[in-house]
Amino acid sequence: MTELVGGDSIFSKPQQSVVLKFKDVTYKIKTKAPINKQGSSARTILNGVSGAVLPGEMLALLGPSGSGKTTLLTILGGRLNSTGTKSGKGKVTGSISFNGAPYSSSLSRSIGFVTQDDVLYPHLTVTETLLYTALLRLPASIARKEKAAIAEAVMTELGLTACRDSIIGNSEERGVSGGEKKRVSIGQELLVNPSLLFLDEPTSGLDSTTASRIFSKLLNLTNGGRTVVMSIHQPSSRMFNMFHKVLLLSDGHPIYFGRGSSAMEYFASIGYAPHEPMNPSDFLLDIANGLFPDETVCNREDIKAALVSSYSSKLETIVKEELVEVEKQLRETEPCREKAKWCIGWWGQFTVLLERGLKERRHESFSCLKTTQIFIASILAGILWFQSQGHIQDQMGLIFNLVGIWSFTPIFGALFTFPSEREMLTRERSSRMYRLSSYFMARLVGDLPMELILPTVSVTITYWMCGLKPTALSYIEFLLITLFSVLVWQGLGLAIGAFIMDVKKAATFTSILMLLFSILGGFYVQKVPVFVAWVKYIAISFHMFKLMVLTQITPEDTYECAPGQRCSVTNLPQVKTVGFEHKEFSIIAMFAMLVFYRFVAYIGLRRIGVPDR
Numbered sequence: 123m124t125e126l127v128g129g130d131s132i133f134s135k136p137q138q139s140v141v142l143k144f145k146d147v148t149y150k151i152k153t154k155a156p157i158n159k160q161g162s163s164a165r166t167i168l169n170g171v172s173g174a175v176l177p178g179e180m181l182a183l184l185g186p187s188g189s190g191k192t193t194l195l196t197i198l199g200g201r202l203n204s205t206g207t208k209s210g211k212g213k214v215t216g217s218i219s220f221n222g223a224p225y226s227s228s229l230s231r232s233i234g235f236v237t238q239d240d241v242l243y244p245h246l247t248v249t250e251t252l253l254y255t256a257l258l259r260l261p262a263s264i265a266r267k268e269k270a271a272i273a274e275a276v277m278t279e280l281g282l283t284a285c286r287d288s289i290i291g292n293s294e295e296r297g298v299s300g301g302e303k304k305r306v307s308i309g310q311e312l313l314v315n316p317s318l319l320f321l322d323e324p325t326s327g328l329d330s331t332t333a334s335r336i337f338s339k340l341l342n343l344t345n346g347g348r349t350v351v352m353s354i355h356q357p358s359s360r361m362f363n364m365f366h367k368v369l370l371l372s373d374g375h376p377i378y379f380g381r382g383s384s385a386m387e388y389f390a391s392i393g394y395a396p397h398e399p400m401n402p403s404d405f406l407l408d409i410a411n412g413l414f415p416d417e418t419v420c421n422r423e424d425i426k427a428a429l430v431s432s433y434s435s436k437l438e439t440i441v442k443e444e445l446v447e448v449e450k451q452l453r454e455t456e457p458c459r460e461k462a463k464w465c466i467g468w469w470g471q472f473t474v475l476l477e478r479g480l481k482e483r484r485h486e487s488f489s490c491l492k493t494t495q496i497f498i499a500s501i502l503a504g505i506l507w508f509q510s511q512g513h514i515q516d517q518m519g520l521i522f523n524l525v526g527i528w529s530f531t532p533i534f535g536a537l538f539t540f541p542s543e544r545e546m547l548t549r550e551r552s553s554r555m556y557r558l559s560s561y562f563m564a565r566l567v568g569d570l571p572m573e574l575i576l577p578t579v580s581v582t583i584t585y586w587m588c589g590l591k592p593t594a595l596s597y598i599e600f601l602l603i604t605l606f607s608v609l610v611w612q613g614l615g616l617a618i619g620a621f622i623m624d625v626k627k628a629a630t631f632t633s634i635l636m637l638l639f640s641i642l643g644g645f646y647v648q649k650v651p652v653f654v655a656w657v658k659y660i661a662i663s664f665h666m667f668k669l670m671v672l673t674q675i676t677p678e679d680t681y682e683c684a685p686g687q688r689c690s691v692t693n694l695p696q697v698k699t700v701g702f703e704h705k706e707f708s709i710i711a712m713f714a715m716l717v718f719y720r721f722v723a724y725i726g727l728r729r730i731g732v733p734d735r
Contacts, residue, residue, distance in 0.1 A: 135346045135347050136232075136315050136316065136317040136346060136347060136348050138232065138317050139177035139221075139317060139347050139348075139349070140177065140220050140221055140232065140317040140318040140349050141174065141175070141176055141177065141220070141221050141222075141349070141448060141451070141452060142174065142175045142198065142218075142219075142220060142318060142349055142351065143173075143174045143217075143218070143219045143222075143445060143448055143449070143452075144171065144172060144173055144174070144198060144216065144217070144218045144219075145172045145216055145217045145218075145445055146170045146171075146172055146215070146216040146217070147168055147170070147171045147172070147194065147197060147198075147214065147215075147216035147217075147218065148166065148168055148169055148170055148171075148214070148215045148216055149166070149167045149168040149190070149193055149194075149197060149202075149212055149213070149214050149215075149374075150164045150165065150166050150167065150212050150213055151164070151165050151167060151212035151213075152164055152165075152212065153165050166374055167190050167193050167212070167374050168190045168193060168194055168197075168371075168374045169374045169375050170216075170375075170376070171190075171194060171216075171369070171371070171374075171376050172376070172379070172438075172441050172442065172445060173367070173369055173376075173379050173441060173445075174444055174445055174448045175349050175350075175351055175367065176349065176448070177317075177347045177348065177349050178344050178345070178347050178348070178349075178366075179344060179349060179350070179366040179367055180340070180341060180344050180350040180351075180352070180364075180365055180366045180367070181350070181351045181352070181365075181366070181367045181368070181369060182352055182353075182354050182357070182362075182365040182367070182368050182369070182382065183195055183351070183352065183353040183354070183369050183371065184353075184354065184355075184357075184368055184369065184370045184371070184403065184406055184407070184410070185370060185371035185372060185407070185410050186372070186407055186410050186411050187355070188373075189371040189372055189373060189374065189410065190371050190373075190374040191353040191371055192238070192322055192323075192353050194353075194369075194371070195320055195322055195351065195352075195353045196322075197214055197218070198218060198320065198351060199233065199235045199320040199351075200225040200229075200230060200233070200552075201235060201552055202214065219452075220318065221452060222449070222452040227463075227554060228463075230552070230553060230554050231259070231314060231465065231553070231554050232314070232316060232317045232318065233316055233317070233318045233319075233320065234311025234312065234314065234316035234318070234319040234320065235311065235319075235320045235321075235322075235549075235552070235553065236304075236307050236308050236311055236319070236320065236321040236322065236324060237307070237322050237549060238322040238323040238326055239545070240303040240304060240306070240307045241307075241545045241546050241549050242290045242303065242306060242307065243290060243478070243482045243546070244289065244290050244291055244292035244294075244295060244297065245289055245290075245295070245481070245482050245483075245485040245486075246289065246290060246478070246481060246482055247286065247287050247288060247289050247290075248277065248282055248285055248286050248287070248288060248290070248298060248302070248306055249273070249277070249286045249287065250478075250481065251290060251306055251310070252273040252276060252277060252306065252309055252310065252313065253269070253270055253273045254474060254477075254478045255273075255310045255313055255555075256269040256270070256272055256273045256313050257269055257466075257470075257474045258465070258466065258471065258474055258475075258550075258555045258556055259313055259314050259465055259553065259555055260272065260313065260314065260465060261465050261466070262465065262466040262467065262470060272313060273313065276309040276312050276313055277309065279312075279339075280305045280306075280308065280309050280312075280339060281305065281335075282302060282305055282306065282309065285298045285302050290303060290306065300327055300328060300332075301328050301329075301332035301335075301336065304324060304325075304328065304336060305336065305339075308321070308324070308336070308339070308340075312343075316348065317348060317349065318348070318349045318350075318351070319340075319343060319348060319349070319350045319351070320351050320352070321340065321350070321351070321352040321353070322352070322353050323352075323353055323354060323355060324336060324337075324340065324352055324354070325337065325354060325357070325361075326355065330358060333357075333358070333361070334358065334360065334361065337357075337361050337364070340352070341364055344366070355407075356403055356404065356407060357403050358401065358403075359401040359402060359403070362382055362401070362402045362403045363382060363383060363402075364382070365382035366381065366382065367379070367380065367381060367382065368380065368381070368382045368385055368406075370385070370406055370410055371410065372410040372411075372412075372426050372429060372430070373426060375426075375429075375430045375433070376433055377409075377410060377426075377429040377430060377432075377433045378406070378433065378437065379433075379437060379441050380437065380440075382402075385402060385406060386402050386405070388436075388437075389405075389406075389409065392428075392429075392432045392436070394409050394414060394429075409425065409429065410426075410429075412424075412425040412426045413425075464554070464556075464557070465554075465555075468557060468559070468560050471555075471556040471557060471560035471561075471564075472560045472563055472564050473564075474556075475556060475560060475561055475564035475565075475568075476564040476567055476568050479564055479565060479568040480568050480571075480572075483568065483569075483572055484572065487572035487573070487576075488572075488575075488576075492576070493576065496531075496576050496579075496580050497579075497580070497583075499527055499580070500579075500580040500583040500584050501583065501587075503520065503523060503524070503527075503584045503587075503588065504583055504584050504587030504588055505587075507519070507520040507584075507587075507588040507589075508587060508588065508589070509587075509588070509589040510588055510589050511589035511590070511591075511592070514675070514679075514681035514691060514694065515681070515694070515696075517588075517590065517674060518671070518694070518696040518697075520584075520588055520590075521667060521670045521671055521674070522645070522667065522696075524581070524584065524604070524670070525607075525663055525666050525667050525670065527580075528577055528604055528607060528608055528611070528666075529607070529611050529636065529662065529663055529666070530636070531608075532573060532577075532608045532609075532611040532612040532615065533611040533612065533614055533615040533632060533636070534615065534629070534632065535573070535612070535615065536569075536611075536612040536613075536614075536615030536616045536619065537615040537616075537618060537619045537625075537628055537629065537632055538619060538625055538628075539565070539615070539616060539619055540616065540619045540620045540623070540723075540726075540727060540730075541619055541623045541624070541625050541628065544623055544730060547561065547727075547730055548730055551730075558724075558727060558728060559724075562723075562724050562727060566720065569612065573608055573609070573612055574605050574608065574609075577604055577605055577608050578601065578605065581600065581601050581604050582601070585597055585600060585601075590674055591673065591674050596673050596674065599673040600670060600673045600674075603666070603669045603670055603673065604670070606712060606716075607662065607665075607666040607669075607712065609716055610662050610666075610712055610715050610716045610719070611662055613715065613716055613718075613719030613720045613723065614662065614715070614719045615632070616719065616720065616723035617719045617720070617722040617723040617726065618631060618632055618635075619723075620722070620723040620724075620725075620726025620727050621722075621726040636663070638657065639657070639658075639661035639662065639663050639664070640661075640663060642654055642655070642657040642658055642661065643657075643658045643661045643663055643664035643667075643699075645663075645667075645699065659711065660711075660715070662712070662715060664700070665708040665711055665712050666712075667700060668700035668701075668705075668708050669705070669708055669709070669712075671696070671697065671700060672700075672702065672705055675691050675697070676691075676702075677690070677691070677692055677702050679691045681694065
């Protein structure tokens with residue numbers, strides 16, 4: 123990375139050249155129902171794909187939608203699963219090597235992978251996005267100023283300086299354009315000076331001018347000795363002619379592999395030539411779909427079968443000979459050097475993630491809508507229960523209302539945390555940017571001010587407007603119990619969201635669970651059946667309500683149960699439900715749930731991304 127700090131172009135020679143070789147790559151997935159007459163339940167997505175890409179070359183994976191090009195790119199980039207192993211998605215067979223060695227976690231930091239969808243934090247600026255990526259992905263031996271200089275160099279080379287202070291944006295807030303987002307995504311990968319760069323549909327959804335500009339930048343990367351592999355759906359004729367190599371897929375079968383400039387000549391030699399000048403990529407996509415002007419639609423499968431047969435008889439031998447020649451050259455190639463397990467230590471990862479998280483989430487946590495909602499609810503409660511001291515039944519209703527507000531708000535706020543960040547977490551951890559534990563702890567610590575400030579303001583307004591026990595100690599106890607309960611509810615939301623990544627299913631499950639807690643906690647049913655009565659002891663709402671009530675009353679207090687008659691609060695139905703005894707048990711139970719739910723959330727997250735090996 124020193125050449126970037128010194129001011130040279132990011133397109134300078136990479137630290138190491140990488141030769142990518144793949145042979146007979148096959149990928150099958152299991153289906154629920156048989157897909158053929160033989161009763162097989164395995165569907166073949168890729169079928170015996172082979173090839174090699176050398177330093178200084180760009181390989182384009184072409185094919186119609188569903189042909190397997192994105193799947194192949196994902197496998198080659200080490201983002202699906204290792205060859206010869208099974209996963210929930212399927213099984214990959216064949217061999218893939220990088221300078222003759224298999225994919226490894228250390229190699230992943232020399233590889234850049236740009237996904238088709240730009241997975242970026244919407245409220246960070248372009249500069250912040252690239253800077254935080256540099257802080258996480260560049261070695262600890264490089265000072266922060268130097269990492270910032272590298273981020274600046276990337277922005278300059280990719281033409282992002284004009285929008286450096288603009289936020290990325292999303293569907294709700296306007297930010298940079300689609301082309302600028304794509305360049306930011308590419309810039310994140312260029313920060314590490316990758317030897318091998320994978321890109322999934324880098325020009326998808328862009329106009330021809332923007333697409334050509336991005337493609338020219340990518341082509342410049344190969345001049346420095348990098349290896350570039352991209353999947354692309356329908357490039358322009360000018361772009362097509364600049365591809366060094368093209369791999370054309372049809373239903374997972376290779377039907378052409380070779381230089382882009384020779385593709386039309388090959389298909390003409392086997393009887394498939396256009397009758398009028400046309401974009402080569404359009405023609406290749408047509409025949410990969412089984413469409414040819416002299417054939418009818420009903421012969422599509424026959425055309426595909428003929429193309430596969432022609433590849434086997436005319437090109438497959440040439441491809442295998444090239445692989446043998448590449449293997450000979452690899453014996454003289456420097457092997458991929460092992461690198462440190464992590465670019466920066468655990469504490470460095472934690473501090474960068476914490477700083478980034480605070481900048482990103484403050485917009486969501488203190489959004490105008492959320493802040494207004496909380497203030498209106500607080501003022502409304504203050505008006506309805508205004509100065510209700512002496513009316514113990516009304517105060518019990520107020521406390522029950524606060525339990526509802528500060529259970530639904532934190533749990534549903536936390537519920538969508540991990541589902542919304544799943545793609546980001548998967549992408550960044552696949553690049554070995556940080557440990558899961560550092561991300562998780564940064565998330566928990568960063569959420570503290572975000573989650574506790576609004577409850578503090580809300581409870582303060584409601585407490586004094588409603589005339590609850592007017593002593594500083596009671597107020598502090600009430601506030602601390604509310605904040606403590608908010609953290610417990612948040613932990614439960616994080617745990618559910620980590621295990622149920624489908625937002626609708628998670629919301630449905632949470633609603634049912636909270637209803638169950640309320641009913642079996644004794645708030646609506648006084649005589650709960652014995653076999654389910656234990657549920658109240660794991661119900662957060664039960665312990666929360668009890669601890670709040672005990673800050674306001676003591677066993678010696680009385681209330682007006684009839685005109686001119688006072689009764690002990692111990693006879694009040696709401697107080698009977700929770701009781702005065704075992705206060706310490708409720709505190710211990712809440713603390714145990716605080717720890718347990720967060721531990722469960724961490725275990726749920728371990729199913730995502732890559733292990734911390």
